[in-house]
Amino acid sequence: MKKIIRITTVPISLGGLLKGQLKFMSNYYKMIGISSKGEQIDGVYQLDRVANEEIIEVIPVEMTRKITPLQDLKSVYHLYKIFKKEKPAIVHSHTPKAGTVSMIAAKFAGVPNRLHTIAGLPLMEAVGAKRILLDAVEKITYACASMIYPNSEGLKSIILDNNYTSEKKLKVLARGSSNGIDTNHFDPTLYSSKDNNALREKLGITQDDMVFVFVGRLVKDKGINELINAFNIIEQEHQQVKMILVGSYERELDPVLPQTESEIDRNPNIIPVGWQTDVRPFLAISDVLTFPSYREGFPNVVMQAGAMGVYSIVTNINGCNEIVEENINGLIIPPKSDEALKDAILKTIKNRELIKQTSLVCRQMIVERYERNYVWQEILHEYEKLLKN
Structure with missing residues (x-):
């Protein structure tokens, strides 16, 4: 069974932003979740809760949401070692910091399919030197990725307007959204x-x-x-x-x-x-x-x-x-x-x-x-197409 690693900066994103998706995908691939450990609640780390809820293997890698160059380099090295050991067919990241460190690490580790989903661009509100730095980081992330998935048509347009990458690397899956919505739950x-x-x-x-x-x-x-x-x-x-x-x-x-x-x-x-x-x-x-x-x-x-x-x-x-x-x-x-x-x-x-x-x-x-199962099927079809090619 081919292996796919999904990565977010913090476990609340892995378990919330992608709720149910990792469990669904594990019917077709060996799924591994990577994120920071998160906080302990009743003696259990948040990342371990994701493992129990999604029924997948998880590996903790500490990442920060702020600009922390030294910690980020440590995260890249840690992820590189994991990718060399696990040899995944796909590394698929979400959230800005996880995207940057994992796409760099996956590139150096020779992972064939390096996917990053964009669910927002915090840098759009930044100005001055901070904006210049974040623009550069964004371009590095996209350069290291093999495919970029903006989760809306508007985001795709913003990415192209800012020349972060070429249009051939961009694709909006389904009608947008990273995970769809369970309309039986939200009823x-x-x-x-x-x-x-x-x-x-x-x-x-x-x-x-x-x-x-x-x-x-x-x-x-x-x-x-x-x-x-x-x-x-x-x-x-x-x-x-x-x-x-x-x-x-x-x-x-x-x-x-x-x-x-x-x-x-x-x-x-x-x-x-x-x-x-x-x-x-x-x-x-x-x-x-x-x-x-x-x-x-x-x-x-x-x-x-x-x-x-x-x-x-x-x-x-x-x-x-x-x-x-x-x-x-x-x-x-x-x-x-x-x-x-x-x-x-x-x-x-x-x-x-x-x-x-x-x-x-x-x-x-x-x-x-935006029914969830429709979005999941579209992501699954994208995986199947990439691995077939």
Whole structure:
């Protein structure tokens, strides 16, 4: 059985971003997962949890998400030794740092198929010397890879516009997304009115409240500053509105403004629930997803919300503007605009009953385009084609 190694920087990506995919692929290939060990939870490292859930072998290699040249060289050398020993037919990486170190190591180790999936470009928000450095690193990654898979058409265009690689190396699989979505899992019918009412009551949300939700990291690049600013203006005119924030801060990597965090803490109509292993209950009680991100690859949360029948307000960036169609399953606004976000939220408030009627359409669009098994089959076909050639 031919061997495929899948790599991410941290185990939460290996087990979350690719949830179920590695287990599926192990029916056809010997699968090995590589990532940092991650944190210990109840005495078990996060990477070991991925091994148990996906039923695959894992190998820990410490990688960082920051610019750490010495640690990165150690990671490259460690991966090189693993690739020489395991002799995989394919090394397939996700996430920026894992992509860079693994593509370099796989090139030197002589791995024939070196694949890297792009699910976002953090460097797009960088400027000055940092941007120059990150551009160079990106080009090195792509040069060492044999194929690059942007997970949206918009990302493919950005890559070509920045001359990171040639078009012949690029391919968008399926209709985008790295893993698709399990629409049997993200299904609003799994939650009864009793379940939803109990959660509403627990969070202090009344039946008359219109509920907006954000799911993701509470960081600047996700548009949290703009979201809180817009919500503050809206709640002055509309009393029965609530904003649920599902996610945690990353104060070292990408902090929000101090006044934003203070407003989240003091405002009773803003309900931070922290990081959640299961976001479905919060989507089930929400009317509208607000996702004003600056940059994305192909955002899972917008697919998840759609599958749960939730209307979305998203920014006009790649991925988001491929999942959402204006006035059908959501609204598309310019990024970094408090005013545009405020206007879009007000529009949904004014058309609350009409938006409720779009629930089935929102779900059906996701089922037809991004069902997980379809995405997995397309990735499997790509592996088969590469190995046959």
